[in-house]
Amino acid sequence: MILGDARDDEDHDVLFPEVRRRGVEIIRVHPFDLVTHLGPAGISFTVRGETLEPDLVVGWMLEELLLWIDNPGRDIRVYTVNHHPVFAMYRYAPDGAWVTNVASGGSIAMCPLSPGLADIAARASRAAGTLIGGIDVGENLTTGEYVVYEVNSCPTCEPPVLEVIADFLADAVLRADSSTEAWAPTTIDTDLDLSPELFHASTRHLLHRD
Structure with missing residues (x-):
């Protein structure tokens, strides 16, 4: 499961087919749509009411541009x-x-x-x-x-x-x-x-x- 949004389309257009070609399913979920549940049985995740059980979660959100210290150009x-x-x-x-x-x-x-x-x-x-x-x-x-x-x-x-x-x-x-x-x-x-x-x-x- 990749956390991201439409700003990442160009990256994901390359990444997703390559991952699937290697026999692994991959989906994108916007972080705002992801609900985390903490209960006696442990942690679970749902997206719009559907329970997800990802084997791997990768964050892919860059929230703001970063400013830099002086550099040589x-x-x-x-x-x-x-x-x-x-x-x-x-x-x-x-x-x-x-x-x-x-x-x-x-x-x-x-x-x-x-x-x-x-x-x-x-x-x-x-x-x-x-x-x-x-x-x-x-x-x-x-x-x-x-x-x-x-x-x-x-x-x-x-x-x-x-x-x-x-x-x-x-x-x-x-x-x-x-x-x-x-x-x-x-x-x-x-x-x-x-x-x-x-x-x-x-x-x-x-x-x-x-």
Whole structure:
């Protein structure tokens, strides 16, 4: 069961078929429609009077845009699944601005996952306990080091990440508690790839051009 709403349609159009193709049923429920019951028999969930018994619940709601500390004109979003970095992207602020969010006019580009970038993202994900994470990393131009700005537990994801998430979610349902110990991604985007298909169709016009 995925908690979300229509703002997530583009993500879910990729994720849901991929999860179902792996033999696992998946539904979306708006958090406002979910009723939690606490009783002698334990916890139960209903949606519009129908009882649900999900094997796995994933939150997928981003309530507001986030403001950032000063940066050199861009930051890096590293996506982690089960604490494994799998894909990264640059997010560039518009000219004269400092906020890099796409919704605020930022532009995007694929970022190869270097060992140093992957290491700091993995450590941040483990520290925050995010099984599906969006790690926002800044580049310190003075020291050449990375700094973690924020760890997001329900990030909006690009297609390559959603395919990996589908693998992980299906495995988590089928293998339950052992999944987080044994699962690892089969693909990691370490090399530069300029293909627009890495991004949702609705954001390809935002691809950054040097």
